[in-house]
Amino acid sequence: MSKIEINNIYKIFGNKPQSVMQMVKDGATKEEVLEKTGHTVGLDNVSLKIEEGETFVCMGLSGSGKSTLIRHLNRLIEPTSGEILVEGTNVMSLNKQELIEFRRHKMSMVFQRFGLFPHKTVIQNVGYGLEMRNITQEERNKIAMEKIEAVGLSGFENQYPNQLSGGMQQRVGLARALATDSDIMLMDEAFSALDPLIRSDMQKQLISLQSELKKTIVFITHDLDESLRLGNHIAILNAGKLVQVGTPVDIVMNPADDYVAAFVKDVNRAKVLKAKVIMTDAKEGQPSGENRLKVHEDEFLEEFLPKIVLNDVVVDVVDSAGHIKGYITNKELQSSLVKS
Ligand SMILES: Nc1ncnc2c1ncn2[C@@H]1O[C@H](COP(=O)(O)OP(=O)(O)OP(=O)(O)O)[C@@H](O)[C@H]1O
Ligand SMILES: [Mg+2]
Known part of the structure; x- marks a missing residue:
C-alpha cells in the first residue's frame, strides 16, 4: 500500500464546479473552460502514488496547480471529484474531529507564504503544533529551541514574525513543521524565499534529516536543480494536468513532452x-x-x-x-x- 494515493482528482474553482465537469472530462482546455464558463481548472484528472519514506517533488510553472494539489492531501481543499487516500484512509471520510486529529498528528505543512501567527513569537510559532497536542511548555520550548537552532535562527526566538526577513520567516515555518515530527511533511516552496547559500544549506539539512528519519515528504518547487537534488520521484504539472512522473534520471533523459523538455533543456546531466x-x-x-x-x-x-x-x-x-x-x-x- 502506498503512503499517499491520489485517484482521478479534479478541482474546478468557481460557482458551479459540477456544471463544468463534463466539459473538462471531454477534453476542454483550461483556457476554454475559463473563457466559456468563468471557472478555473485547478487540477484535471490527476492520479499519483507516493511511497512511504520518499521525497516526492512536484514541479510546474506558476498556476499549474502545485499548491492546489498539496492542499488536497490534508483537505485544506476538497476535490470536485476524485479521492485521496492516506495510509489507505479516504481523507474525505474523516469527520471534523478526526480531521483535526489527522492534521495534528499525521501531517505538518510548510506554507508557501509562511503562514505564521503574527502575534506569536518565533518560539511560540515553532511550538504551536506541540501546544495543540497538550505538551507542556517546558518540553515544547526545549523541542522548539532545538529546531530553531537547526534552521539557524538562534537568538531570534523571542522576536515576532514582522521583525524577521522573508527568508527568516520561511525558516520559522520549516522549524515549526520539524517540531511536530509528523511522518508526512508537506512543503510548498519551502525554500524559495531563501538566498542561494542558505537555500543550499537547507537542502543539505533536509537530505541528511531525511536519511535518518525517512519521513514522507511532498515538496513543491519551481526549481529544477532543487527537485533533482531532493526528489526520489518528480511529478510535473502543466495547466492542472500531470504530464510526467519519474525519477530524476527519467525526467532529464526522457522528457515526456515539450513542456518537460523546456524545463530540463539546460540541466547539467552529470x-x-x-x-x-x-x-x-x-x-x-x-x-x-x-x-x-x-x-x-x-x-x-x-x-x-x-x-x-x-x-x-x-x-x-x-x-x-x-x-x-x-x-x-x-x-x-x-x-x-x-x-x-
Ligand atoms: N481559491 C481559488 N479560487 C479560484 N482559483 C484558484 C484558487 N486557488 C487556485 N486557483 C487557480 O488554480 C490554478 C492553480 O493554482 P495554484 O495556486 O495551485 O498554482 P501553483 O502551481 O501553486 O502556482 P505558484 O507556483 O504560483 O504557487 C491557478 O489557475 C489559480 O488561478
Ligand atoms: Mg503555489
Missing part, C-alpha cells in the same frame, strides 16, 4: 547521472586501458567527470563490497552526455 546508470555491465567484458579509476556505483558523474575526461581514463565501477559492476569509457560518456 548532476543526475550515477555511475551505475551509465556504465556498461561488467558481463560485456573488460575494456583495456592503463589509466584506471575506481568509482562507487552511486557516485554522480559530476563528481568524477573532471578526473576522467582529460586523461582518457577507464572507470571501474564498484559496489560497496568492492566488486566490479561495470565500466565507463569515453563511449559511455558520449552517449549519456551528448544530447540526441
Whole structure:
C-alpha cells in the first residue's frame, strides 16, 4: 500500500464546479473552460502514488496547480471529484474531529507564504503544533529551541514574525513543521524565499534529516536543480494536468513532452547521472586501458567527470563490497552526455 494515493482528482474553482465537469472530462482546455464558463481548472484528472519514506517533488510553472494539489492531501481543499487516500484512509471520510486529529498528528505543512501567527513569537510559532497536542511548555520550548537552532535562527526566538526577513520567516515555518515530527511533511516552496547559500544549506539539512528519519515528504518547487537534488520521484504539472512522473534520471533523459523538455533543456546531466546508470555491465567484458579509476556505483558523474575526461581514463565501477559492476569509457560518456 502506498503512503499517499491520489485517484482521478479534479478541482474546478468557481460557482458551479459540477456544471463544468463534463466539459473538462471531454477534453476542454483550461483556457476554454475559463473563457466559456468563468471557472478555473485547478487540477484535471490527476492520479499519483507516493511511497512511504520518499521525497516526492512536484514541479510546474506558476498556476499549474502545485499548491492546489498539496492542499488536497490534508483537505485544506476538497476535490470536485476524485479521492485521496492516506495510509489507505479516504481523507474525505474523516469527520471534523478526526480531521483535526489527522492534521495534528499525521501531517505538518510548510506554507508557501509562511503562514505564521503574527502575534506569536518565533518560539511560540515553532511550538504551536506541540501546544495543540497538550505538551507542556517546558518540553515544547526545549523541542522548539532545538529546531530553531537547526534552521539557524538562534537568538531570534523571542522576536515576532514582522521583525524577521522573508527568508527568516520561511525558516520559522520549516522549524515549526520539524517540531511536530509528523511522518508526512508537506512543503510548498519551502525554500524559495531563501538566498542561494542558505537555500543550499537547507537542502543539505533536509537530505541528511531525511536519511535518518525517512519521513514522507511532498515538496513543491519551481526549481529544477532543487527537485533533482531532493526528489526520489518528480511529478510535473502543466495547466492542472500531470504530464510526467519519474525519477530524476527519467525526467532529464526522457522528457515526456515539450513542456518537460523546456524545463530540463539546460540541466547539467552529470548532476543526475550515477555511475551505475551509465556504465556498461561488467558481463560485456573488460575494456583495456592503463589509466584506471575506481568509482562507487552511486557516485554522480559530476563528481568524477573532471578526473576522467582529460586523461582518457577507464572507470571501474564498484559496489560497496568492492566488486566490479561495470565500466565507463569515453563511449559511455558520449552517449549519456551528448544530447540526441
Ligand atoms: N481559491 C481559488 N479560487 C479560484 N482559483 C484558484 C484558487 N486557488 C487556485 N486557483 C487557480 O488554480 C490554478 C492553480 O493554482 P495554484 O495556486 O495551485 O498554482 P501553483 O502551481 O501553486 O502556482 P505558484 O507556483 O504560483 O504557487 C491557478 O489557475 C489559480 O488561478
Ligand atoms: Mg503555489
